[in-house]
Amino acid sequence: MTLQAMLIVAAILFCIGLYGALARRNVIAVFMSIEIMFNSVNLTLVALGRYVAPHALAADIESALTGQVFAVFIIAVAAAEVALGLGIVFALYRNTESVDLTEAAQMRR
Amino acid sequence: MPFRTEPMTVNIGPQHPSTHGVFRLRVTFDGEVITEVEPVFGYLHRGTEKLAEERNYVQVVTLTDRLDYVSSMTNNQAYCIAVEKLLGVTPPLRAKYLRTLVAELQRIASHLIGVGFFLQELGTFGGTPLMYCFRSRERILDLFEMLCGARITVSYLRPGGVFSDAPADFWPALDAFMQVFPGELAELEQLVLENEILMVRTRGVSPLPLDVAVNCSVSGPVLRASGLAWDWRKEDPYDAYDQVRFEVPVGTNGDNYDRLWVRMQEVHQSLSIVRQCVAQIEPGPVRLDLPLVLRAEAGVEAYGRIESPRGELGFYLVSDGGISPYRCKIRSPSLLNLTVTEHLLVGWKLADMIVSLGSVDINMGEVDR
């Protein structure tokens, strides 16, 4: 397991998520794809934090945790995003009785 | 709510743990809330009324055992009273007392089943309260076995009296039961009546307004829980009920708790009636000397009714002068108590539905006949 391998796996996951987010019709499927992208970003951050030395490392050993701290924040923000996003999806469903994104665009008033 | 959900139709029963036999409810749910309910019954239909037209008057007694199979004694009683009215005879006094005594014992047994399964449906799946109830019920069934050799399908009562006098060892056994039972009942009440979870599950749930209950011809504990002291033992005393004193427990809200409470109180009252019967009963004949095959005059009609554990149980008999009834119509309280199903259930949740159904305490043998 090397840094490059880890980064490439994360990149593949990100691109799969990107494809899904662009090419799916169902809002919830798009949501899932976005979650995959979040995860791959987290993976990248933690991998970089694990293998790459920040400039401050020599002075402050805790700076090795910067990647993990960022990942924690991203997870927290993702949780908020899902709560709000699903709230919007429910609101959308209430108005259009559908979770189809293409229909939602057509029914814009 | 602007949030439109898809209604879901579910068949509760005929194969379901809590439908008291083969009963089916077609329920439409919005989430867990009931929006529509349609009782479907007839799965246990055995044509009792038609069969009664093919048997002679005494043989029909065995059919009545199988109506409400948890209170056979009172079924016998209602039928026998109807036949006696048809024939214009009165049973001897000792038979009247014996009938009252066994009817009240049967009421206790039946209410214990009603209460036990009601608690079971509240989810005490460990079965503790149910088994407490069954423990006492078994003692009563043992007493019945001493009287007539059968525990469930007793056929103890006959037109014109009872099948035979109580054996000598019945009275000490009854005495022993009366010593033990109040303690067991207290144990059950302590376990159940002050339980906070039971309170929040039953208080104010599925109330039945009195006008609805009266308009739907509901009777028995369900009617009394809604606030009307209507009891045929008081209104039109039969057998020895004019000789004993008892109170009619009456609820106020008609909710599930009141129905439970009324039943529990009736058990106490029944116990007191049994005591009075034992104290007042005198030796004497227990059966009129009637011919083996009874015949009533042609064209005579009679309606005999009693207060069964579930409500007004009536037998309407028409005679054409033959050896069997020309027509036998049974007014079964369980069936008529089912008419309020919609009032009780719509708007409440699935969990309450099961409990409310249990609080009405229907018996499918009687509903489908």
Added chain:
Amino acid sequence: MLLVDITFWGLSVVAIGAALGVVLVRDLFRAALLLVVVFLAVAGFFVLLSAQFLAVVQVLIYAGAIAILLVFAVMLTKDVPHGNLPNRLQVPAAMVAALLLAVLVAVAAATQWQPVPLAQQEQVAVVQTGSAGLANLLVSDYALAFEAVSVLLLGAAIGALALLRGRPEQAP
């Protein structure tokens, strides 16, 4: 380390396969379940990267909470077994994704990453495995961000409630 390598490649196959499943499977419910597999595989990666705390948080938040919310949302879809349809942008989306992948892989492979000095590797591993360092950082250096995130979460909770609260029924 042989074990670590085997685990890594195994997890990679699982994660990528499950991710592909999420975007390609027609059955939306199964897609949601595959998404949970992706989450769990990523948690496995975190363990390999000696970020135990993150791995557990990943399971708790993603697999335990977010996935459940998504599964509940799936019920909004009318025909769940065939609910995950592609739209017309399939081919362009695939092209964009492939292009991005190429760029990312090229960058990852071509960059000269500056590794942790050998002398400090032991120390770094200890710090990264324990959760105390992370806790210290969150309430000291990143306290402002931490508070901002709590406010954001509160706002999100209130916002979601406000969105979902039934509006008073308009008289017809």
Added chain:
Amino acid sequence: MSCQLAAGNILYENPLLRWVYDIAGTVAPCWAAYLAAGLAFMLLLVNGVLIGTAILTWAERRILARFANRIGPNRWGPFGLLQPLADLIKLLTKESLTPRSADRIVFNLAPILMLMPALLVVAVVPFARNIALADLSIGVLYVLAISSLTILAIFMAGWASQNRFALFGAARGVAVLISYEVPVVLSLLGVVMLAGSMSLNDIVAAQAVPFFLVQPLAFFVFFTGVSAELNRTPFDVAEGESEIVAGYHTEYSGIKFAIMQAAEFGGTITASAVIVSLFLAGWAGPLAGYLGWLWFLLKLGAVLFVFIWVRATFPRLRTDQIMAFSWKFLLSLALINLVATALEVYFLRGDSRTLTTVDLWVMAGINLALAAVAIGAFGRLNRAQVQRVRPPLPVLAPAGAPAGKAV
């Protein structure tokens, strides 16, 4: 080959694992020995939980029967002890049905996924001094994370069955589990604060005074929340037998049903093990060095008995009442406990940054009083709808009339 473990390795701390490791190390390469030691212990744990499950099913049936004036299973073996075996054989030989309209893969996967958390949680539970598969520094969080996976399995089972009752059960189960996750997590924060560590081993070691005395509110909230998460009475709405037949496992039969049951009872056992470690001082007791496992098992049995006792006594709550209980009652208690513990730890700890036994006793006193007040006050607030019991009617007849007079 001789393999040497570094001090500080998990295996090094654990005599049993070290023994397996040393034996395997003489014949196999070091990494294989490492694997073998881990696998051997896992085998022990998994089978321990499963056998415990079998015993628990027997014990629950016997004890429930005694509560209900019955005898319970008594045919197979002494005191019916082999009854679980008979049940298992019966279930194994039964046809394993899959409904035609069910989602076959998900349907068959759900029981396995349900059993998984129950088995995974035991990994961090210390059964005796230094006997745990993994002494994770984030043990408590691990337990919470793993047990939250049960939600998914329940939903999979309910959804894939294509049965209305199963769907009802799944929806109810998920709603309950999500609601109770919050107070349960909050209640554990107090314990973690006291111990200063999330490792279960450290938490056991920190219990000079058992934490159910120091943290009575947390204990109450955690015990209640866990019984809700385990679908035990009075919170068993997800499989309420009288309402929705069997809830999410209505359609399961044969071996799949057996696995579901094992998961349920195994979950109870592991949850009790966690309760013992967090609140009842785990393996601590007289002669803990030798008899730690015995103390652990005794405490485990006591906790399990309370679970069974509750099951024998209480009726079931309705789903919305369970939600209200969680959000209005347990959450408030958990928050009170959290704030109180934080203040107490801050003021009592002083400069030494550690809590002495005296401090713990002081906290126990304060917290017990606080728990009584808080439970009383919030109970009263939530009890608005519970009215007093109606007094019984007078019985008119003179009691005690001599029977048998009219023979």
